[in-house]
Amino acid sequence: MPTPYEATLGPSAPRMIRPLAGRRVAGVCAGLADHLGWPVRAVRLGMIALIVLGPGVVAYVMLWALTPEAEGSADPAGGPDPVAERLGGGDGPALVLLGAIVGLLGLAWIGQRSGLDLRLGVLLPLFVIAVGAVIGLSQLDAARRNQWLAGSGWQTAIRLGLGVVVTAGGILALVTRDIPISQTWDIVVAVLVVLLGAALLVAPWGVRVMAELRSEQAARARADERADMAAHLHDSVLQTLALIQRQSGDAARVATLARAQERELRTWLYGGGASAPTSLSGALAEVIGDVEGAHGIPVDLVMTGDRDMDDGAQALVRALREALANAVRHGSPPVSVYIEAGRSGVEAFVRDHGPGIDLDAIPVDRLGVRESIIGRMTRHGGTASVRRLQPGTEWTLTLPPPKEPAHET
Amino acid sequence: MKPEAAPQDPIRVVVVDDHRMFRTGVKAELMEVAAGRLEIIGEAADVDAAIAIIRRELPDVVLLDVHLPGGNGRGGVDVLAGCVAVDSRRGRPVRFLALSVSDAAEDVIQVIRAGARGYVTKTITGTDLATAVCRVADGDAVFSPRLAGFVLDAFGSAAGEIAEVDEELDRLSAREREVMRLIARGYQYKEVARELFISIKTVETHVSSVLRKLQLSSRHELTAWAMGRKLV
Structure with missing residues (x-):
C-alpha cells in the first residue's frame, strides 16, 4: 500500500x-x-x-x-x-x-x-x-x-x-x-x-494564534468587501464619469447619465429586499428608471405602503408607465409620482408642469391615452382620470384592493 | 451689519457641508436666483467649525448637511445639539434646514427630531432652495415630497389612521393628511392652498403642526421603524 x-x-x-x-x-x-x-x-x-x-x-x-x-454539500438530491x-x-x-x-x-x-x-x-x-x-x-x-x-x-x-x-x-x-x-x-x-505546565506555556500562544486567526479572517472579509465595492464603483460610477467627461457639452445627456447613475448607486447602497420585482414598489422603480433613461427627464417617486404584484397591480404599472411617458413627452419637469398603497386599494398620481392636455382634443385613433390608461384601469376595476392644473396635468389612477385577502407586506 | 437688523434685510445664511464643491455650488446658485433676499455669511465643513461660526455670526438660517465629520459622530444632530437656544441677530431662533443626499429615513428623522425646520434633498433646484430658505427663516416648515410620503407612512395615515382631535401627537388630522398627500404629489404650498380652498398661511400652519408632531410624537414607528427602513 x-x-x-x-x-x-x-x-x-x-x-x-x-x-x-x-x-x-x-x-x-x-x-x-x-x-x-x-x-x-x-x-x-x-x-x-x-x-x-x-x-x-x-x-x-x-x-x-x-x-x-x-467542500460544499455532497449531492443536492442526497437526503440528510x-x-x-x-x-x-x-x-x-x-x-x-x-x-x-x-x-x-x-x-x-x-x-x-x-x-x-x-x-x-x-x-x-x-x-x-x-x-x-x-x-x-x-x-x-x-x-x-x-x-x-x-x-x-x-x-x-x-x-x-x-x-x-x-x-x-x-x-x-x-x-x-x-x-x-x-x-x-x-x-x-x-x-x-x-501537561499542566505545558498547557500553561502553550495557552497564551494558542490564544494569540486564535486571535490572530480571527482578526485575519475579519481583515480578509473587509478586504473582500472593499474589492467588491471597488469593482462595483469601477464598473458603474467610473464608467459613467468617463462618459460624462466625454459628453460634457451636452447638458441634457449629462443630467440623464448622472441621474441614472445616481439611481443605480442608491439601489446598490440602500436597496435590497424593498425593490424586489415581485412588489409594486420594485416594479414602479423599474418603470421610472426606464422612463427617465429613455427621455432624460427626472421623475420623483414617492411611495407609501406596498403591495404584492398581481394582475391589477400589473395593469396599474403599465397604465402608469403610459401616463408617465405622456408627462415627460408633452409636459415639462418637474414630474412627480405619488403612490399610496393601502387596505382600500392603490391610488397613484402622476403630475407634470406642462401646458396640459385636453382629453376631448385627443384623436380617437390615439390608443395611448384612451386604451392604455383609461381602458386598462377600467378593465381591472379601477379608474383613471386626468385633470388640468394651473400649470400642468395630473393623472389619477385608482385600483381596488385585490379580491382575495392580500398578504401582509 | 447693524446688530438690530430690519425685517427687509437679506436673510443671513450659513452653509454647513463637508464637500467644498457642494458649498460653492449652493452659494453660486443662491446668489444667482436670490441675490437681494439672501446673503451667505459663512460656511463650515465640520461639526465644531459649524457650531463656532453659528455662535459667532448668529445667522437666520443654517443649511445643514445631515452627514458631517467631527463632534460626537452624529453629524447634523450634533450641530443642532450644540446650537440650542441660539438666537439670530433678528432675535428669532436660528433655523435649520437639513440637506441630504441619503434619503435614509433614520437620518432625516433624527435631524428633524433634533430641531431642524425642514428637509430637502440636494437635487433641489436653486429657486426651490431659495424659497425653502425664506420659508424656514419665517419659522415655517419645509417638507419635500419624500418627507411628506415618509410622514404619511410613519403616522399610519396612508393606512387610514386619522386623529380624532387635532392635538393628538401620534396621528395626523384629516386636514394634515390632505396637505401631506398633496405635498407628496408634488404640489407647491400655493397649489395646495388653491386645491383645498385655504390660505397659504393655513397650509403653512398645517405643515408646522405636522413638523411638531414629527418632533414630539413618541409613535414607535418614528424611532424604531425609521431605523430599519430607507426613505428611497
Whole structure:
C-alpha cells in the first residue's frame, strides 16, 4: 500500500480529499480509493485488515487528520446532511463503528484465550488512543471548524475534553502496562503536572494564534468587501464619469447619465429586499428608471405602503408607465409620482408642469391615452382620470384592493 | 451689519457641508436666483467649525448637511445639539434646514427630531432652495415630497389612521393628511392652498403642526421603524 506521500506524487492522481458522499466512517477509504483509482471495496477491506493487524488504526487516523474534506454539500438530491449524519444525526455509521470495535475486541479476546499472543497490552491502549483521537479530532472537520473558531458551544468543549481524556488514558495504559498500580499514581501525577505546565506555556500562544486567526479572517472579509465595492464603483460610477467627461457639452445627456447613475448607486447602497420585482414598489422603480433613461427627464417617486404584484397591480404599472411617458413627452419637469398603497386599494398620481392636455382634443385613433390608461384601469376595476392644473396635468389612477385577502407586506 | 437688523434685510445664511464643491455650488446658485433676499455669511465643513461660526455670526438660517465629520459622530444632530437656544441677530431662533443626499429615513428623522425646520434633498433646484430658505427663516416648515410620503407612512395615515382631535401627537388630522398627500404629489404650498380652498398661511400652519408632531410624537414607528427602513 503506497503511503499518502508517494500517492500525492503521482502525476495524474487527483488531490486526495475525503468526499462527503459515499463515506462509511470518515470518508478516508472512499477518498483514498478515489485518489488511487482503486475500487472502494478493496481499499476498505485492506484498511480493515490493516486495522486488525495493528498499524491500520494509526494510518487511518493520520489520513483522516491530514486529508481535507470535500467542500460544499455532497449531492443536492442526497437526503440528510452527511456531516450531521456522521456526527450523530443518523446512527448508521456510528453503529457500524461501534460494532466493528466490539467485534474486534471479541476477536482479540478469543485469540488471546486460544493461546495467540496478540499483545493485547499494546493493542488495547492503541485502540483507546485511536477512539480518543477520533472523538477529539472530529472537531477539525471543515464543517465544524468554523463553529469552533467562532467559539461556540459547550458541546464542542465536552467532545474535545472527552477526546483528550480518552487519548491520555490510552497513552497512560500503554506506558504503564509493566508497572504496578502503586507506582502508576506517581506517574499519573507527574504526567498531569507536566501537561499542566505545558498547557500553561502553550495557552497564551494558542490564544494569540486564535486571535490572530480571527482578526485575519475579519481583515480578509473587509478586504473582500472593499474589492467588491471597488469593482462595483469601477464598473458603474467610473464608467459613467468617463462618459460624462466625454459628453460634457451636452447638458441634457449629462443630467440623464448622472441621474441614472445616481439611481443605480442608491439601489446598490440602500436597496435590497424593498425593490424586489415581485412588489409594486420594485416594479414602479423599474418603470421610472426606464422612463427617465429613455427621455432624460427626472421623475420623483414617492411611495407609501406596498403591495404584492398581481394582475391589477400589473395593469396599474403599465397604465402608469403610459401616463408617465405622456408627462415627460408633452409636459415639462418637474414630474412627480405619488403612490399610496393601502387596505382600500392603490391610488397613484402622476403630475407634470406642462401646458396640459385636453382629453376631448385627443384623436380617437390615439390608443395611448384612451386604451392604455383609461381602458386598462377600467378593465381591472379601477379608474383613471386626468385633470388640468394651473400649470400642468395630473393623472389619477385608482385600483381596488385585490379580491382575495392580500398578504401582509 | 447693524446688530438690530430690519425685517427687509437679506436673510443671513450659513452653509454647513463637508464637500467644498457642494458649498460653492449652493452659494453660486443662491446668489444667482436670490441675490437681494439672501446673503451667505459663512460656511463650515465640520461639526465644531459649524457650531463656532453659528455662535459667532448668529445667522437666520443654517443649511445643514445631515452627514458631517467631527463632534460626537452624529453629524447634523450634533450641530443642532450644540446650537440650542441660539438666537439670530433678528432675535428669532436660528433655523435649520437639513440637506441630504441619503434619503435614509433614520437620518432625516433624527435631524428633524433634533430641531431642524425642514428637509430637502440636494437635487433641489436653486429657486426651490431659495424659497425653502425664506420659508424656514419665517419659522415655517419645509417638507419635500419624500418627507411628506415618509410622514404619511410613519403616522399610519396612508393606512387610514386619522386623529380624532387635532392635538393628538401620534396621528395626523384629516386636514394634515390632505396637505401631506398633496405635498407628496408634488404640489407647491400655493397649489395646495388653491386645491383645498385655504390660505397659504393655513397650509403653512398645517405643515408646522405636522413638523411638531414629527418632533414630539413618541409613535414607535418614528424611532424604531425609521431605523430599519430607507426613505428611497
